Structures are given as structure tokens and as C-alpha cells.
Amino acid sequence: xxxxxxxxxxxxxxxxxxxxxxxxxxxxxxxxxxxxxxxxxxxxxxxxxxxxxxxxxxxxxxxxxxxxxxxxxxxxxxxxxxxxxxxxxxxxxxxxxxxxxxxxxxxxxxxxxxxxxxxxxxxxxxxxxxxxxxxxxxxxxxxxxxxxxxxxxxxxxxxxxxxxxxxxxxxxxxxxxxxxxxxxxxxxxxxxxxxxxxxxxxxxxxxxxxxxxxxxxxxxxxxxxxxxxxxxxxxxxxxxxxxxxxxxxxxxxxxxxxxxxxxxxxxxxxxxxxxxxxxxxxxxxxxxxxxxxxxxxxxxxxxxxxxxxxxxxxxxxxxxxxxxxxxxxxxxxxxxxxxxxxxxxxxxxxxxxxxxxxxxxxxxxxxxxxxxx
Amino acid sequence: xxxxxxxxxxxxxxxxxxxxxxxxxxxxxxxxxxxxxxxxxxxxxxxxxxxxxxxxxxxxxxxxxxxxxxxxxxxxxxxxxxxxxxxxxxxxxxxxxxxxxxxxxxxxxxxxxxxxxxxxxxxxxxxxxxxxxxxxxxxxxxxxxxxxxxxxxxxxxxxxxxxxxxxxxxxxxxxxxxxxxxxxxxxxxxxxxxxxxxxxxxxxxxxxxxxxxxxxxxxxxxxxxxxxxxxxxxxxxxxxxxxxxxxxxxxxxxxxxxxxxxxxxxxxxxxxxxxxxxxxxxxxxxxxxxxxxxxxxxxxxxxxxxxxxxxxxxxxxxxxxxxxxxxxxxxxxxxxxxxxxxxxxxxxxxxxxxxxxxxxxxxxxxxxxxxxxxxxxxxxxxxxxxxxxxxxx
Numbered sequence: 001x002x003x004x005x006x007x008x009x010x011x012x013x014x015x016x017x018x019x020x021x022x023x024x025x026x027x028x029x030x031x032x033x034x035x036x037x038x039x040x041x042x043x044x045x046x047x048x049x050x051x052x053x054x055x056x057x058x059x060x061x062x063x064x065x066x067x068x069x070x071x072x073x074x075x076x077x078x079x080x081x082x083x084x085x086x087x088x089x090x091x092x093x094x095x096x097x098x099x100x101x102x103x104x105x106x107x108x109x110x111x112x113x114x115x116x117x118x119x120x121x122x123x124x125x126x127x128x129x130x131x132x133x134x135x136x137x138x139x140x141x142x143x144x145x146x147x148x149x150x151x152x153x154x155x156x157x158x159x160x161x162x163x164x165x166x167x168x169x170x171x172x173x174x175x176x177x178x179x180x181x182x183x184x185x186x187x188x189x190x191x192x193x194x195x196x197x198x199x200x201x202x203x204x205x206x207x208x209x210x211x212x213x214x215x216x217x218x219x220x221x222x223x224x225x226x227x228x229x230x231x232x233x234x235x236x237x238x239x240x241x242x243x244x245x246x247x248x249x250x251x252x253x254x255x256x257x258x259x260x261x262x263x264x265x266x267x268x269x270x271x272x273x274x275x276x277x278x279x280x281x282x283x284x285x286x287x288x289x290x291x292x293x294x295x296x297x298x299x300x301x302x303x304x305x306x307x308x309x310x311x312x313x314x315x316x317x318x319x320x321x322x323x324x325x326x327x328x329x330x331x332x333x334x335x336x337x338x339x340x341x342x343x344x345x346x347x348x349x350x351x352x353x354x355x356x357x358x359x360x361x362x363x364x365x366x367x368x369x370x371x372x373x
Numbered sequence: 374x375x376x377x378x379x380x381x382x383x384x385x386x387x388x389x390x391x392x393x394x395x396x397x398x399x400x401x402x403x404x405x406x407x408x409x410x411x412x413x414x415x416x417x418x419x420x421x422x423x424x425x426x427x428x429x430x431x432x433x434x435x436x437x438x439x440x441x442x443x444x445x446x447x448x449x450x451x452x453x454x455x456x457x458x459x460x461x462x463x464x465x466x467x468x469x470x471x472x473x474x475x476x477x478x479x480x481x482x483x484x485x486x487x488x489x490x491x492x493x494x495x496x497x498x499x500x501x502x503x504x505x506x507x508x509x510x511x512x513x514x515x516x517x518x519x520x521x522x523x524x525x526x527x528x529x530x531x532x533x534x535x536x537x538x539x540x541x542x543x544x545x546x547x548x549x550x551x552x553x554x555x556x557x558x559x560x561x562x563x564x565x566x567x568x569x570x571x572x573x574x575x576x577x578x579x580x581x582x583x584x585x586x587x588x589x590x591x592x593x594x595x596x597x598x599x600x601x602x603x604x605x606x607x608x609x610x611x612x613x614x615x616x617x618x619x620x621x622x623x624x625x626x627x628x629x630x631x632x633x634x635x636x637x638x639x640x641x642x643x644x645x646x647x648x649x650x651x652x653x654x655x656x657x658x659x660x661x662x663x664x665x666x667x668x669x670x671x672x673x674x675x676x677x678x679x680x681x682x683x684x685x686x687x688x689x690x691x692x693x694x695x696x697x698x699x700x701x702x703x704x705x706x707x708x709x710x711x712x713x714x715x716x717x718x719x720x721x722x723x724x725x726x727x728x729x730x731x732x733x734x735x736x737x738x739x740x741x742x743x744x745x746x747x748x749x750x751x752x753x754x755x756x757x758x759x760x761x762x763x764x765x766x
Contacts (some may be wrong), residue, residue: 097584126708127730131642155728156708177644199727202713202736209727265509275753332578332743336507336751337532340577340744342586347578351740354703355711360702 003295008274009073015050016074020081026345029204032084037162038206039085047085048117050114057095061111068236072243079247081087082348084204085121086159092240094121096233097167097184101221106186110165122163124154124210125230129176132361134169134230136177141170141185141217150185150215151193160208161198163189169226170219174235182226185217192216197270203355204348235313238360239301242294244318248349249287252331255346256283259335276334282326290323314366321363324353376672382445389450393457396422404720405458406736408632411580413496413538419460420467421491430467430491437475437483438491444675448621455624456631463535464620466490466497470543470645472616473560473609477601486562487543498537500530500544500587501610502561508754510545511554511607515589517546519596523546524561526569526592532748536585539565539750561605562598570595577744579737580715590673614750615684622691623668629698630664633657636731637705647705657699663694682763685755692745692752703739706732 004039005013021044032040037287047053055069057063064070071092078087092163095114098107113119131137139152150170162167166187168253174181187194193215221229259281297316303309328350332339357363377669378386401418404411423429432449434438442450455461462468471490474482489495506513526546537544542563549557563570569592575584578608601609636650637657647653667690674683703710709728716722717733726733760766 129641130643131640131647131707133643135644144754156711199712201711203711204712207711264505265423265507265512267512275756329743333746333751336742336747337502337584340747342576342578342580347740350540350743351578351736354736354739358704358708358710362707364656364704368652 005073012055012070013073013077014186016052016077017080019046019050020077020083024081026348029082029084033200037160038200038204043085044117044120046117047087048138052087053091053117054115056091057105057111057115058099061107063111064114068239068298069295070079071236071240072151072294075240076247076294079244079352080251082204082248082345082352085183086122086162088240088244089122089159089163090120092165093123093233093237094163096236097121097123097220097229100232101184101229106218106220108288108355119146120159120163121167122157122166124157124160124166124168126155126157127153128155131179133177134234135179135182135227137169137171137182138176139168139170139212141172141183143172148185148217148219149185149203150187150212150217152212154210154212156207157210158201158207159204160189160196160210161206165189166210167220168212169230170217170251172223173225174357179227181224182230183223184220184226184229186220187215187217198349200247201355203352205258231310234360235309238313238317239294239297241356241359242290242297242316242320245324245353246287246291246294248353248356249290249323249327252327252349252353253280253283253287253344256280256331256334260340270334279330281331286323290320290327293319307373311370314370314373317361317366318363318370321357321366323364324357328353376669378445382449382475383444386449386453389453392428392459393453393459394421394425395459396426397459400720403462405460407720407731408738409717409720410718411460413535416460416463417493419671420462423462426493426630429462429493430471432468433471433487434475437487448623448672448675451621452624452627455628458628463496465499465534465539465543466493467496468616468620469499470497470562471542473600473613476612477560477609481597482562484602494574495541496535496539498533498536498539498542498565498587500533500542502532503529504586508751510610511558513545513547513558515544515546515552517548517559517594519548520593522596523593524596524599526561526563526589526594528589530587530589531583531584533572533587536565536587537574537582541565542587543600545606548606553605557604558606558610560600560609561594561659562600563589563592563594567592567594579741580713581737581741593753598663615681622669622687622695623664623671626664626667626691626694626698629695629702630657630661631729633660633698633702634703636702636729636735638708639729639731640705654707660694660697660701663697667691667694682759685750685762687760688749689752689755695745696739696742699735699739699742700702703735706735710736710739741760 020362051064052074054063055066059065098110125134127138139147141150166189168185168187169182170185171181172183193213196208201207260276261269263270297312300312328351331346332350335346338344401415420429430438431440431442435441467490474486503513517524517526542565544561544563545558546561547557548559569590571588574582574585576582638646640647642650709732712727714733
């Protein structure tokens, strides 16, 4: 039992903290969010140079072979900075799928480019009717000899506009919500038959709606075996996003605490009011609980026992949802009117935490999933 | 004991419904129903319609343009408006400054200001909060110094809702530094066109521009714009805050419930309507029960001659429910809470919607409604008032 960071992890943390300090002042982020791509290609190149894009990828394909805890360290600091580069889409999810199921040829071709920052990926899974069920898939893929042709709609695909390739879940057999018969495909972003509608999201990211009409796709992993693969990789994504949320919550907790100590009303700092002291303590406890579950899930995300693993993932997502909600809402409340302004960073963290609850299934979804496991 | 509305009340309700059916244009109703942005002209249009019918200022004294309604009629009127998707009435003139003017103002002030409020030709905004004075309102620092027939006003007001549309502002200003902070405050009416007033927008986390900062630099205000007595403004301010907090929220909460149910009935989970999924259905039912409780509580307080402690607990409970409904509605749309398409919040947006057309306002509304527990005296302040005034602690 040891929850301390290794020397390498501490160095990584310091290095990401420095990056966030230098590149992610609120004003700088505001500019990135408003830019054409919604993030900075220079930052992306820097992340490649610093080895962050390679961190979780295997050594034989140009990676560093890091653990989920390494990714957690990185994601927590990204959360503290509200970093908008497509790390989750490209590396955690895209890289995760390639590592888990890519053919030798796919790995050889794509992973080194991913690690070098020369390839970006996105993951298209949600559909209008699917809500949070990854296996509720109506997009169809028809086999034409060795190749496949994809048709259907995918919604809210994060960072699709700037991805080179999009990983798409589609049905090769079975009915709408069957677990069997889902296959993942690699689709070129400029493939014919693919149209995209790009838009910003409420928390400063970018996403797209995809319309596919006979789009060529190459299977990624076993045909019909997409469900288990998605469980595995989305599980890793949940573990990573829990860390991002913990970073967001800590910033809010620290900022709000500082604000209460400096804001004077009725002749004393707000921090002298017991009702606010207790509220602050509750926020602090939520942060500590969220961090504990974040460590737990990142240590269990590759656990062999499927039920044990999936319970850990859903439990962590529920706790992150609860804690993120409380810390986000109370940070705004305790900042009063100032917390409502776009000018202050508090609201931006609150919005990100709100949307993190939605990502990969909200609290209600994971409670139900936990109960069903 | 009796919890039924009488036949006269029900007949009145039908009359209000008929009036709305006859007068509310379809596109305006649609804007309200879909939670889209309303412009000044939308509010103005509806307020003028109400005034033509004599229903714009029902709580005013009859001789000034009010109506002698029973408390149940006021309740029904407000709630029918909301449930019928009418634009809300901008409260700053008719509900806020007007009662102060007709209660504490002189005859000249009543004649000068009230008719323009009644016909919506003059818009008001509220100059209470300051950067250093939020919950602790009495610490306000905006100074008004007497200079002959004028006050010279210097200072900053903030969170001023719709100041960009306002012709006049009612302000709390410091006219004395003596005694307790509450004892040196005056209530001053200021023309927004006066030289020395500057407005800067404050953009809120939902991306909208409702509130502003208003800066006063050597603004000269005629002394006849002082309400009541100098240094007695705190009394008038508290009187006004009770009105600010006493607006019935039941209708709005029911409207939020309708929207939530309608969205949850169209959203799917596991091939069935989200509204039929037991977990979500229980959360909607829980909201509905809390709403019924709120309604019963509000009905019990009807007919109190002036709003008192009830205003504080209705404000806390009502805003909690507004926030809860907006949160459930955001959750109902799942991933489609993410897209942020500002233009989709304006009627006549011609692009096809991203996802279902009801999704676009859900996240902005959830973010925007965080304000409800902060404004008009934060819910923490309301609890202080209740513990002191009701529980004697």
C-alpha cells in the first residue's frame, strides 16, 4: 500500500504544472477556445516534444509504456489548467483502442505517429437514441469483400474536426441494442460520404455531428467484438477523466477558500461565518473523496476480474459526479455574483465539471450499471 | 379549512386564459415556451397588452391604476401568465420602484413617475449592489453629496439587470457617514441619460448579457428626485426587497416541470422513453412532490397583508426548485447538453438544430439559474433573516 508518486511521476507533475502555468492563464485559454481549431497546434507539438503524447503508448511503437497512474498524474494537471487540447480523444481513447485491438500493421503505422504528434484521433459512439449505452448502436457497416461501408449518424463527437481519423462504432450484425455484432472502424476524416457539422461546446471544447453515407471503414479489432473493446477503453477514459475532474475540483476548493478569507462583508472576512466554514469543509471532504476514488480506479482499471474492474469504474464515476456537482455549485454560490461571471475562472471550472458528469455516462447511469453488475 | 378555489376564482382564471389566448402572438409564445432569448420589444409588447386590459399593475392602489383583487386572484393571475407562456413582467418599475414611490414618494413624484411605468414607456433598473457590498448591502459606498439644488453622485453599482435598456435607475446612495451604516442611506431616482453615467456589460457563465456595472462620476441629480427623507433610504430599500422576494414562483416551476416531462418523454434510454425509466421517473416525481409542497405552502401564505418571513422561505425553497428543475432538464438531454450554439437561442434560427431542438437552452439555463440562490439577498442571508426574525435566535 503506497499512494506516493514515484520520482518520475513527480517530475512529470512538475513539468505539466509548469506548462499550465506558462500556457494556460485564463486569458490565453480564452484565446485558444475562440480560435479556429479551438486549441493550439503549438501546444500539441510541445506535448509531443515533452513525451506526454507517448506516455501511455507502448515502447515498441515509439511510446514510453506508462501506467494508468502516469496518465492520471498528467490528466489531473490538465484539469487544473482546463487544458483544451485533444489528449483524451487522441491519446487516451484513440491510443487505447489501437493498443488494445489494433493489428500489427495498424500499430506499426499509427502508434509512432500518434506518439510524435503527427496523428490525431477521435471516437464516435453516441447516437440520438443511445443516451449513455455504448451498445445502443444503429449505425450500420456493410461488408463489400474485404472493405466495409458505414452509414448512419453519430452525435457529439469530441475533437472530430481536427482528427485525421475517427474511430466509429457500427453494427455489423444483430439488433439495435445487442452486445454482439458491434465493430469498431477506422475512418478517414476526409473520406467520401462523410459530412460533419462542427460546433463549440458549453465548456470550451469542440465537437461534431457526423453523417455517414457509404463511408469506407477499416475494422479495428475483431469484427463483432466491439462491445468488450469499448468497455475496456472507455473504462480507461473514465479513469483518466476522473483525474481531470479532481484537478478541477482542487482549483475550485483552493480558490473559494482564498476568496472567503479575503472578501470582507459585515466588517469581517466571509471565512469567519460558521455556515460558510462548514460549507468549505464539505467541499474539502468532497475533494478528498473524489481523489481517493480517482486513485482507486486508476489502480484497478486494468484489473483482470471484469466485475471487480467495472464496479470500480462505475463507483468512481458516481463519486466524481457527486463531488463535482457539489464543489462546482458551491464554488459559484460562495463567490456570489462574481461566481456567475465569465470573467472569473470559477464558472469555467464549474461548467467543465458539469459536462464531465455527462461524459461516458452520468451518475445515474453508473449507479444503475453498478447495481446491475 | 378549505383548499378549493371558489367559483369566482375559477371564472376569473378562465377570463385570464381567454385574454392570453386572444392576445399572445404565436411566435412570442413559442419564444417563451422554448426558452429562447426575449428582446426589450417582446416584454414591452406584452406589458402594454396587459395595461390595455388594466392588468399590468394589479397590486397598485386602485386610484393609481391597480385592481382590487383577492389574494387568490393575484396568485391565479401570475401563474396563468407563466403557464400560458407569456413573457414575464419586468419587475424593476412596476413591482419594485413603483410601490416605493406610491408608499413613500410625494404627490409630485407619483404624478411624474407612475404613469410612465404603467404604460411601459419608461424602463427602470435597480442600483443596489456594489462591488464591495453584496450580502452586506448596508455597507454601500456610492456617495451623494448635496450641492445646492442637486446631489452629486460618485460610485459604482453592479449586477444591474438590463441597465442597457433602462431609462432610469433607482439607487441606494450614502448621504451620511454618521451612525450605523443603515442610517446614512438615501433612496435616489436617477435619469440614466445624466452626464457621468457609464455602463459596462458583465457577461455571465451562460454566455448572456443580462447584468452590468454602472459607474457614476460627478452625476448631478436634482434634489426633487430624493424619495422620502434623506438618510431614511434603508427603510424603503427593505420594503422594496420584500416585494422583490415575494413574486409567486409556482407558475414558473410548473412550466419547468412541463418542459422537463416533455423532454424526458422524447428522450430514449434502452429503447424506452426516459420518463418511463424507473430511476429518472422517480426523480421527476420527487421534483413534482416538492413542487406541490411549495404550492401548498404558498397558498397558505396568500392573503397576508404584507409579505414578511414568508417571503424569505418561499425565496429559498422556490429557487432551490428552479435550480433542481434546470439540472434535471440538463440531465435529460444527455450528450446534447454539450453543444453551445448561441444563435440557436434566438427565434428564427434557420439552421437545423444540433440534436433535438429543445436541447440548446438546457445547459445555459442550468448555468444561468445558479444566480437565483444568490440574487435578491442570497439564500444564506434569507436563512439569517429567518433565524433572527422568526426563530428569535
